[in-house]
Amino acid sequence: MSANGFAGYDFTAFDGIDTWIFDLDNTLYPPSTNLFKQMNEKMSDYVARLLDIPVDEATTLREGYYKEHGTTLRGLMIEHDIHPDDFLEHVHNIDHTWVKPDPDLARAICALPGKRYIFTNGTEKHALAVAERLGITDHIDDIFDIVWADLDPKPNRAPYEKLLSETGLNPKNSAMFEDLARNLKVPHDLGMQTILMVPGHTKAVFQESWQAKGPEAPHVGYVSDDLAKFLHGVLDHREIDPSMLSQDL
Template sequence: MTGKKIISREGSHAHAQDLRVFKGVEAWIFDLDNTLYPAETDLFSQINDQIASYVARLLNLGKDEAMAQQKAYYHQYGTTLRGLMMEHDIDPDDFLRHAHDIDYSNIAPDPALGSAIADLPGRKFIFTNGDRPHAERTATALGITDHFEDIFDIVAADLMPKPNRETYDIFLQQTGVSPARAAMFEDLQKNLDVPHRLGMRTVLIVPSGTRDVFREGWDLEGEDQSPVDFVTDHLAGFLTAVKGAL
């Protein structure tokens, strides 16, 4: 894939030739948290606090100790859930219910995003390390539920989180998606490594106003070593630009 491009908040700033790599894409795959809604919505901080309270209760720890243990599990196992399952044999359904018992009122409907997703040709999926009820509530708050064929959640992945290769393999097997005809949108660069190696077009979503900071890191790292083909801080604008290049 050639012509990697940093895309500005106004997606129309992207040169059409760069975006022609999306021609032939038949499946559009979106992460949920901090991807379909902006990071500044700060929904994930609620989830983080809920997970910490679960860890504190389970292991009889103070708040700071629970937060530290939570992060240790995340870094070792990919998710806190996976760590608790491996080391404490917890009930994953109980964990997921607790983690996503949050207030969704901070999410505002995003008709521009909904329209941009609806205009894309082909199939659309939500692919999340969260669970389906959380994804459904979030998509409903955004007003974009009807634009997706299905939600692939952590339960559908046999509780194996991204970025494990097995998780993507299960997704591909269950959906019949061809990686060479797919595009993946994520807020975590590490979760784009496998899709990139499989041949998907990859787009990193960064918080509003941080695109230039990411560009500096990109320049230092070298594009050829990055699993990211495009980066944007405005998903709706980027998708509109992509549609215009198809």
């Protein structure tokens, strides 16, 4: 596995990549952005109101659902038979202005050869709001969200297989960027290059202790704390100049 930082990085594994798949939250924008904190608070509030329990108890419960079922929503559907629409609308009704424009990231994504997808356990509406704030909307070919996935979240295998089926992508020519190591297991098994995004210069990069072994997992090919910088490293290796392709950015 390549080390954090880019000195001595070997980008030859990306020579034939023509499909670039990005998780959304804490991947396309850094965890220091306030969005996921807002969504966590919204989820705890929803669970507390649904079950008429204190917020701290609701937080503990939703974290258990997240660990066991992949998302809080999936846990609530299985354990309490909720209808997903109200939950999704409530959780993603947040202030997206915390996401700052990222021209450097936009230039890099624009210059990537082939197709570029967002693949998220969130909603398309939320993904579009984030992409618009980042300035990458015009450089994304499609968004695959939790509704498209029939509410079956990553890391379950089914949504990945549906992605392959509907896009016709070749996993051996694809790269998957994620902030959760467990969501990279299936992509790695399918033959994709896998890149784990973590906060910069920190040891405690995971929300829960059970995620702590993530970077050392055998299905994590690369670890990076800077998505734009990593992509520019790939472009430099492939001798692609983003400035020649994105003069308007």
